[in-house]
Amino acid sequence: MFGEFSPPYTFERDGLSLSLEMKEGHYQYRRDLGGNLVEKAISVGLSRLLVHPVEPFYTGPETAGHLELEFPPLMIEPGATETIFLTFPVEIGIFVEGLRDTEILDVFSVERPKYSLYGSPHRGVITRFTRSSRHREAPAVDGTREGVLKLSVRNTLPEWARVSRVVMDEAEMHLYVGEFAAMAAVMRITGREAAEVSGFDRPLKGGMRRAHDLFTERRILRLGSGPRFPGVERKGYLMEGGLS
């Protein structure tokens, strides 16, 4: 589904239908998701259509800034590093590439979003929540719904650690795209109830390329803090509300 396409473009799967075609002198974009219809007209300056996965924070009633994945508990011995694969929800971004720049046309989610609170009600953060199975290798996923997270869990403590969830800041999510979305992160367990989670800006496997970065665009437009820039190292998200 993902990639860069020259019009006309059509895609259909499981109640999702996308199309871009010339109609009455301009391009007509049409998205039908389970009867929920979106139609937009685009001037003829368009040269390509980009269909990329984006972080799961742009649709739904609540705008969260963190992703929380809950998985079956994992026990890690002192000093060990364990690599696991989890699945996370993705949203689909449709971008139009014009002569000068690229603009977001539509963002939608096939899955119904679910949210949670990580930490206490007075100091915690609202997270986009999902439960995931834990895998030893990258699992096969439906790319319209899920992506794959490669997570290296390092136990820096002198005692065993139990982990069953990971929370990532949206700034740490470096999405790569191939047939599905993927990202990598490392979780350093620094205390019984604390860990630091940082994203890696590298593809999961060969042939994947960087997904269009809606996050940085949004942050720059908002003049907010913490945009992602190549070569600029960010401090990871500090999980202080527990690891399981």
Add this chain to the structure above:
Amino acid sequence: MSLATPLIGNLTIWDLAVIAGTIIAALIIAQLVSLYMKRAFSGRVRGKDLEILLKVVYWAVLVLAVLLIFSQLRIDLSGLLIAGGFAGIVIGIASQSVVGNLISGIFLIIERPVSIGDEVRIGDVEGYVEDIRILSIIVRTHQGVYTRMPNEKVFTSDITNYVAHPARRVEYSIGVGHAEEVEKVRGIILSFLQSSPYALVRPAPEVSLLAIADDRLILSVYFWTPSRSFTPARSAALEGIQKELVAAGIEIPPPRRHISLSGGEGGRGSVSRDAPGGRNP
């Protein structure tokens, strides 16, 4: 030539050095205080207000330095102080509320009980904070009315910030017929909440039997929702729960009134009991 040698009139070299030192120190302190305040209040106070505040502080430091220099010059300030005292009283009385608002504004900026965009209740005014100024706070009420509240009033009022914490609890009391199984009703409501985007996964939603009233079972329903989604969540979830219960054939009894008629012909009818409201918030 010693430091005590008079150079200009009675002024010695030492006096001049102290005056020069005071001026330089005052300029440095004024700059440092301004810089510190600019950093501390940047983003909390509007640009124009901050500029005025910084100027006031800068010049206050310089005025203090001038008074110190006067004492070094051995100029008798008692007359000036008396005149200044009177002027101060007059100006103080005239600008009492302005100064009160200014000081309250500074304390509000430091304490930060509200931020721009927050949904708040200040005294009896409820709405969204549109602007925080050095003398006042602007609130847009839910009816869209512009309300300017002097900082002094804000400072002394009860302030409720509905979005200061990330999550809030939604609470309902829902009445169902006596014949309904509590377990079944609980399952329907929890299942709905677990799929609703408004109800947070953690803290987990709760449904429990609150009371057995004369004509209904009253269940309390709790779930947490992001604070900024509270209002739509409260109504959307209640609507959804009602639909799910109706679809499952669960009886939601309407309020009932029992009327008993006593005596034969000419007997007087009387209302014997009003059923409890059956109201769901």
